Amino acid sequence: MPLLINITCYVTIYFGIFIYICGCFGSLLNIHILFSNRNNSSTFLLIYSSIVDCIVLNIGLLPRIFAVGFNTDLTLYNLLWCKIRTYLLRITSLIPLYSIALMSMDRFFISCRTVRWRQLSNIRFVRWMTFFVSFLIATEGLPFLILTKILQSNTSISCTPMYNPIFSKYASFFCIPVLYALPLVIMIAMGILIYHKLHNRTHLRRAQRSLTLIILLRILLALISCGPYTSYFVYSAIVVLSTPIKSAERIAIENFIISLLSTFLYITYSSSFFVHIFVSSAYRKQLMDLFKYYRNRHRAVIQPVQMVLTKFTQNNASTVKNNKQNN
Secondary structure: OHHHHHHHHHHHHHHHHHHHHHHHHHHHHHHHHHHOOOOOOHHHHHHHHHHHHHHHHHHHHHHHHHHHHHHHOHHHOOOHHHHHHHHHHEEEHHHHHHHHHHHHHHHHHHHOOHHHHOOOOOHHHHHHHHHHHHHHHHHHOOOHHHHEEEEEEOOEEEEEEEOOOHHHHHHHHHHHHHHHHHHHHHHHHHHHHHHHHHOOOOOOOHHHHHHHHHHHHHHHHHHHHHHHHHEEEHHHHHHHHHHOOOOOOHHHHHHHHHHHHHHHHHHHHOOOHHHHHHHHHHHHHHHHHHHHHHHHHHHHHHHHHHHHHHHHHHHHHHHHHHHHHOO
């Protein structure tokens, strides 16, 4: 299947590089612009998610671009990097999804009429929940760090923990299908409830409505990019039970599909900045103010240098003129 391999390479290189550049640059701008408002619960989650997004893109997408597009995969030659990348990619790919789920819950709490529910939308509670969820994800991912090895056969070499039959079943039937599907289910449920609240409460402040729309759009993009990836692993887990032996052609097609889905999965981790730009006029104003600040700062640095050079030139000219007159 050379055609499928070529398509996979081109998609990974060109689309992957585009996602990587936009995602990293956008996440850094997000952190810079939103940091001043970090004591807001939803903004805190957006900043935390942007930080983890940068990590995902650098340890997940960038090495994937080099591995698939340029046949350069350091995980196949260094066991320590093989273990660290597998573990970090596991936990950092889950944390942003659960952060979006927590954002959706926070938006739901703040849109409730009941005071008791609204009180749950506070920075202290959100920080505690963020730490607790991140700790659970990091603990659950420890088998990926411990069991991952570099496996070499006559035809291939891979960095994987799936050689262990017990862990392989656990990963196929629980890790990916359940742990990726759970935040998506929370997002869908909270998204429906938030939309209902937003539709019936037109008196909500403009800033709150804008932030709620940002989170709803983040939920939609997460469903579009992560939904097919999760569905494929559910399908794979079912197929393993019914069809344990596959033809070479079917394996090639399935590898092609999972390669494309794995690349498109990174849309979730690179879209936050563009969602803010599209939805929030206040965010666009802050971004323009940031660009103006650095442009004026650049001019302020250049202008004194130009003044010094002009003054130096004038002094030299007057000195030459005086020397001529004296002669």
